[in-house]
Amino acid sequence: MQKKLLIIFMLSEVYAQCLGDLNQDNIIDTLDIISVVDIVINNENAYDNSDMNYDNMNDIFDIIILADIVLDENGCEIIWGEETDALPEYYYTADIDTDQLNQIIEYYTIANVAWGNYGPLEFWVIGTNISDSEELDEYYCELRIEKDPCLGTDYLQWCLNREYNFVDYANNGGAGLSLSRENPVNCDSYSYLEITLSSQYPFPNESDYNVVTMHEYFHAYQHAHIFTYDYDQRAELMVINPWWSEGGAEYMAQLLYSQQEGVYDNYLRDRMTWKMQSKDDLFENEFISEIPYGDRAYIAYDLGTWAIAYLISIVDMESYRINFYNGLNEQTWEESFFNSFNRTSNEFLIDFHEFLNLNLEEQLSIIP
Numbered sequence: 001m002q003k004k005l006l007i008i009f010m011l012s013e014v015y016a017q018c019l020g021d022l023n024q025d026n027i028i029d030t031l032d033i034i035s036v037v038d039i040v041i042n043n044e045n046a047y048d049n050s051d052m053n054y055d056n057m058n059d060i061f062d063i064i065i066l067a068d069i070v071l072d073e074n075g076c077e078i079i080w081g082e083e084t085d086a087l088p089e090y091y092y093t094a095d096i097d098t099d100q101l102n103q104i105i106e107y108y109t110i111a112n113v114a115w116g117n118y119g120p121l122e123f124w125v126i127g128t129n130i131s132d133s134e135e136l137d138e139y140y141c142e143l144r145i146e147k148d149p150c151l152g153t154d155y156l157q158w159c160l161n162r163e164y165n166f167v168d169y170a171n172n173g174g175a176g177l178s179l180s181r182e183n184p185v186n187c188d189s190y191s192y193l194e195i196t197l198s199s200q201y202p203f204p205n206e207s208d209y210n211v212v213t214m215h216e217y218f219h220a221y222q223h224a225h226i227f228t229y230d231y232d233q234r235a236e237l238m239v240i241n242p243w244w245s246e247g248g249a250e251y252m253a254q255l256l257y258s259q260q261e262g263v264y265d266n267y268l269r270d271r272m273t274w275k276m277q278s279k280d281d282l283f284e285n286e287f288i289s290e291i292p293y294g295d296r297a298y299i300a301y302d303l304g305t306w307a308i309a310y311l312i313s314i315v316d317m318e319s320y321r322i323n324f325y326n327g328l329n330e331q332t333w334e335e336s337f338f339n340s341f342n343r344t345s346n347e348f349l350i351d352f353h354e355f356l357n358l359n360l361e362e363q364l365s366i367i368p
Contacts, residue, residue, distance in 0.1 A: 018049065018076040018085055018086045018087060019049050019085040019086070019087055019117075020032055020036075020049060020050070020065075020066050020069055020076075020085055021049060021076055021085075022035040022036065022049060022050055023035065027076060028066065028069050028070055028076055028085065029070055030070065032066060032070075033063065033066050033067055033070060035050070036050050036058060036062055036063050036066055037063060039058045040058050040059055040060065040062070040063065044058065045058075049087065050062060053065060069085060078119045078120050080181070080191055080224065080227060081118070081224050081225055081226075081227055081329075082118075083116045083117050083118065084117055084118065084119050085117070086117075086119050086120070087117075088108065088119065088121040088122060088123050089120075089121070089122045089123070090104075090105070090122075090123045090125065091122065091123070091124050091125070091136065091139075091140070091143075092123075092124070092125035092126070092127075092136070093125070093126055093127040093129060093132040093133055093135075093136045093166075093170075094127075094129070094132045094135075095127035095128065095129045095132050095199075096125050096126075096127050096199070099204075100125070100199070100204045101125065103204060103209070103210065103213075104123060104125060104197060104213055106210075107210045107213040107214055107257075108123070108213060108214075108217055110214065110256065110260065111213070111214040111217040111218065111253075111256065112217065114256055115217070115218065115221050115252075115321070116221065118193070118220055118221060118224035119192075119193065119224075120190075120191070120192040120193065121192070121193045121194075121195070121220060122192060122193070122194045122195070123194075123195050123196075123197065124136070124140065124166070124194065124195070124196045124197070125196075125197050125199075126166050126169040126170050126196065126197070126198045126199065127170065127199045128170050128199055128200060129170065130167060130170055130171070132170075133166040133167045133169065133170035134166070134167055136166055137160065137165050137166040137167060138160065140159070140166065141155075141156050141159035141160055142156070144159060147190045147192075148180070148182070148189055148190040149187070149188060150182065150187035150188065150189040150190075164176075166196070169196060169198040170198065170199075172198075172201070173198045173199070173200035173201030173202075174198055174201055175195070175196060175197045175198060175212045175213075175215075175216055176195075176196050176216065177193065177194065177195050177196075177216045177219040177220055177223070178194050178196070179191070179192065179193045179194060179223055180192055180194075181223075181228070181229055181231075181234070182229065183229040193220045193223060193224065195213075195216045195217065195219075195220065197209075197212070197213065197216070207257070207263075210257060211253045211254055211257045212253070214252070214253035214256055214257060215249045215250055215252075215253035216249070217253075218248065218249040218252045218253055219245065219249050221325075222238060222245055222248065222249070222325065223238070225325040225326065225328055225329075226238070226328055226329065227329045228329070236332075236333060237328050237332075237333050239289075239333060240292075241289055241290070241291060241292050241293070241300060242291070242292075242293055242297050242300045242301060242304060243288040243289050243291065243300040243301075243303065243304035243307060244289075244304065244307075246297075246300065246301045246304055247300070247301065247303070247304020247305045247306075247307050247308045248304070248308045248320075250301060250304070250305040250308075251305045251306075251308040251309050251312075252308070252321070254268060254271055254272075254305065255268060255309075255368070258271075268367055268368070269364050269367050272305070272306065272309065272363075272364065272367055273360065273364065275302035275303070275305050275306060276302070276303075276306060276360060276363060277302075278298060278299045278302035278303055279299075279303060279356050281296070281299050282299060282303075287349050287353065288300050288303045288304055288307060288349070288352075288353075289345070289349055303356070306352075306356075306363070307348075307349075307352050308320070309366060309367060310352050310355055310366060311341065311348065311352075313366035315340070315341050315342075319340050319341060320340070320341075323339075323340040324336050324337065324340040324341070327339060327340060
């Protein structure tokens with residue numbers, strides 16, 4: 001097993017880089033600029049960590065961007081809530097092929113170009129082979145201890161027995177974001193964001209797989225804008241019931257996917273039409289904000305997606321994605337909501353539920 005785990009680790013390290021750090025010394029300096037100049041002069045193919053503007057080529061623009069980073073002296077540094085040049089670390093089971101991994105990297109890159117690059121971020125990609133998943137799960141738990149010396153001696157067993165581990169992902173599919181945000185005052189702890197993607201429900205050959213990749217990254221964006229070490233306070237700022245955070249991640253991912261080359265023109269309207277069907281499952285006088293995670297959470301997911309679309313249509317994207325999230329560390333969720341959108345959340349929800357009574361064509365008129 002040790003040999004197999006070593007192979008998995010070595011493969012993943014190929015993708016654990018800092019954008020612009022061509023010699024992989026964890027520093028962006030003049031040596032990296034020289035390397036990019038050589039690539040441009042020799043007309044070499046773009047490398048993942050030298051293509052500074054993600055246009056699949058190396059040219060003078062990459063040199064200029066890299067020079068600015070060197071002058072600012074902020075390359076490779078990861079500070080929670082600030083954009084970074086550091087790229088995610090990718091870990092995956094032995095049954096994950098290169099095409100699937102490249103697909104994830106492609107849509108993560110699309111998302112970070114649109115919303116900003118935040119970290120520290122890890123991707124854990126799980127196939128369907130149970131024994132491979134068990135081995136990666138063990139490696140995952142060992143890595144947590146290696147990266148965070150503050151974890152106690154009984155952590156390993158807890159980690160191996162944790163709820164919904166990699167074997168569960170292999171068996172049942174799905175995706176999710178989790179995180180650790182630890183205060184380093186008393187110990188040299190390690191904070192990180194972690195996206196886990198399975199290989200079924202959705203499957204990699206379905207368009208939903210790409211949407212889910214970006215959906216989970218938007219959750220990383222949401223959490224990166226919350227600095228607190230207090231998990232209860234973090235839950236309140238994310239909103240405990242799913243309509244707000246899940247609706248936001250789903251709408252932003254669906255919207256961004258719909259804007260990609262090759263996606264048919266009516267894609268977003270079709271998806272939103274399908275999601276609107278969930279309004280038929282609302283109880284009488286029930287607000288979407290009242291629905292918790294559980295059997296009926298799909299209603300909050302679907303109509304929460306519509307709620308974010310409706311909100312952006314009456315304010316603007318900057319108010320939602322920038323102003324609201326930038327306000328969360330100095331204000332309560334409700335205060336940031338009011339100051340960003342000029343209405344209380346209850347006023348908004350009343351208006352939104354009136355919007356749900358419109359006919360479908362009127363509802364779809366707000367969809368770009």
